[in-house]
Amino acid sequence: xxxxxxxxxxxxxxxxxxxxxxxxxxxxxxxxxxxxxxxxxxxxxxxxxxxxxxxxxxxxxxxxxxxxxxxxxxxxxxxxxxxxxxxxxxxxxxxxxxxxxxxxxxxxxxxxxxxxxxxxxxxxxxxxxxxxxxxxxxxxxxxxxxxxxxxxxxxxxxxx
Amino acid sequence: xxxxxxxxxxxxxxxxxxxxxxxxxxxxxxxxxxxxxxxxxxxxxxxxxxxxxxxxxxxxxxxxxxxxxxxxxxxxxxxxxxxxxxxxxxxxxxxxxxxxxxxxxxxx
Numbered sequence: 030x031x032x033x034x035x036x037x038x039x040x041x042x043x044x045x046x047x048x049x050x051x052x053x054x055x056x057x058x059x060x061x062x063x064x065x066x067x068x069x070x071x072x073x074x075x076x077x078x079x080x081x082x083x084x085x086x087x088x089x090x091x092x093x094x095x096x097x098x099x100x101x102x103x104x105x106x107x108x109x110x111x112x113x114x115x116x117x118x119x120x121x122x123x124x125x126x127x128x129x130x131x132x133x134x135x136x137x138x139x140x141x142x143x144x145x146x147x148x149x150x151x152x153x154x155x156x157x158x159x160x161x162x163x164x165x166x167x168x169x170x171x172x173x174x175x176x177x178x179x180x181x182x183x184x185x186x187x188x189x
Numbered sequence: 190x191x192x193x194x195x196x197x198x199x200x201x202x203x204x205x206x207x208x209x210x211x212x213x214x215x216x217x218x219x220x221x222x223x224x225x226x227x228x229x230x231x232x233x234x235x236x237x238x239x240x241x242x243x244x245x246x247x248x249x250x251x252x253x254x255x256x257x258x259x260x261x262x263x264x265x266x267x268x269x270x271x272x273x274x275x276x277x278x279x280x281x282x283x284x285x286x287x288x289x290x291x292x293x294x295x296x297x
């Protein structure tokens with residue numbers, strides 16, 4: 030009797046363990062979106078003088094570009110830059126590290142760099158209407174996502 | 190809801206002005222009352238801060254939407270903060286009346 034009781038508790042314990050570990054795998058904590066003041070002015074960089082053409086490319090996220098810009102171009106310290114991007118200092122350091130490694134990899138392996146949206150949220154949300162080509166913002170107080178001029182719903186998010 | 194259209198004169202036949210802070214007149218169009226009002230911009234020739242002063246004027250008037258050709262960096266930031274919708278139109282040769290017509294037609 031005693032033995033079964035112990036086994037039962039043990040199995041329960043096992044179940045719990047499996048549950049917790051499986052939860053860890055299926056539900057990662059959602060990423061905080063990183064604030065990006067302005068997207069990069071390029072869509073990509075290509076190496077030249079390279080004989081063989083490679084189709085591989087490295088995806089540089091907007092937030093990684095922003096990290097390089099803030100730390101190496103505007104010469105901010107990591108705490109300031111992290112505050113601007115709305116993440117913790119250690120997260121900023123991680124993003125920056127990754128960005129530098131990606132750029133280094135692209136340089137050494139002569140690979141193309143492409144700017145990819147990533148986990149960014151642009152500071153200013155500008156939209157363009159496909160119908161009348163007007164550009165406009167949608168403030169928080171407006172719930173409907175329609176064109177401000179022609180009220181069409183064919184609007185597209187742009188990076189301005 | 191009040192909409193401001195930047196204008197180069199005080200009549201709806203006048204050209205639409207593509208600058209925000211340095212437009213000579215602001216046309217205030219109210220789509221509930223269907224009224225059109227013109228307000229002169231006193232800071233057209235200000236050496237700096239024309240955009241900021243224009244934003245102050247807009248908030249005073251209780252405007253929710255501004256149609257212009259371009260907004261300066263300070264103007265953009267302030268309008269963003271006060272939840273005013275900005276609209277940029279890059280078409281050439283539009284009059285203030287044309288823009289009001291578009292707004293009225295599309296509301297129906």
